[in-house]
Amino acid sequence: MKTAGSFLEALDRKAKMLAPAARATFEANRELCSWLLDPLARWAEAAYGTEVFDAAARGYAEYCVGVAKAKAIYEREGHYTPERMPEIMSGVYEDEGYMIPYMWAAILIYPFWPSMVSHIAIFRDEFIRKLPRNGRVLELACGHGVLSLLAAEERPDLQIEGSDISPPAIAVANRLLGVSGHSSRIHFDVKDALKIETQNGANKYDGVISGMLAEHLVDPTPLFSTMAQRVASNGLVFFSTALESPQRDHVYEYNWESRPLQMAEAAGLRVSRLASDAAAVPKGSKFLPRATAMILRSR
């Protein structure tokens, strides 16, 4: 059976330059990273066959090259220079050729990037494991669907609804779901996270997940309102975002951890845990790419 090692060996074959750093992050956090990668390897092989590991490694490499180029432009320009929203829709979210490799990268950065690995711990230990029994969970912008799948794997009592604006991403999520054994407890759908019906706030969830979405929005303020409206009074929100991390589809530039926190507070949420970790940057860089994760609750 395939395990975390299959992803690492594929990096050795297809992304040689990036493999040592990814392996170092994995080795320093082996138990946590294996918690994500072992089931993912099992689902990926069952859904796509053994070739998927090389494809995922190529997707990871292409993504890292794109990020490096965007970082160089950011240092020069002093601000994000994303594509316009219609071009992001057609060239990223609706384009299967771009989106599928991107989705492999989006999940592999969790165990392979030092700035992301703490998100796995917060998601598992302070969100999934603390949700009420028989809880209902809503995932906004689920992309590949792996966070929902891991939640279902860890907690056989949860019911989960995930959605994403990208049809190719939802196709990946559904393909992994189909082999995961969790089909009766998870439903994935194509939906804009900002157009989730509010039904006067009647439809509440015990858990709400919004991983790495806010930076993709022109204005993340309505996302915080949606999370605040949807989370039950004793429920939990897992929220994460990128700061000073340019990418072709990163539209909203966060520079300070206080900004998403203020947006959450203004929407009626309060933070009970926050972690923010940085990537390694060359000496003299103006910007420090970081990723922050929070647990939020209703006030």
Ligand SMILES: C[S@@+](CC[C@H](N)C(=O)[O-])C[C@H]1O[C@@H](n2cnc3c(N)ncnc32)[C@H](O)[C@@H]1O
């Ligand atoms: C970096 S990926 C994050 C995927 C996953 N949540 C994770 O943490 O790895 C960003 C995702 O946001 C989705 N997205 C962007 N704008 C959206 C919107 N308005 N509504 C729903 N999904 C959106 C994209 O399609 C993409 O799947």
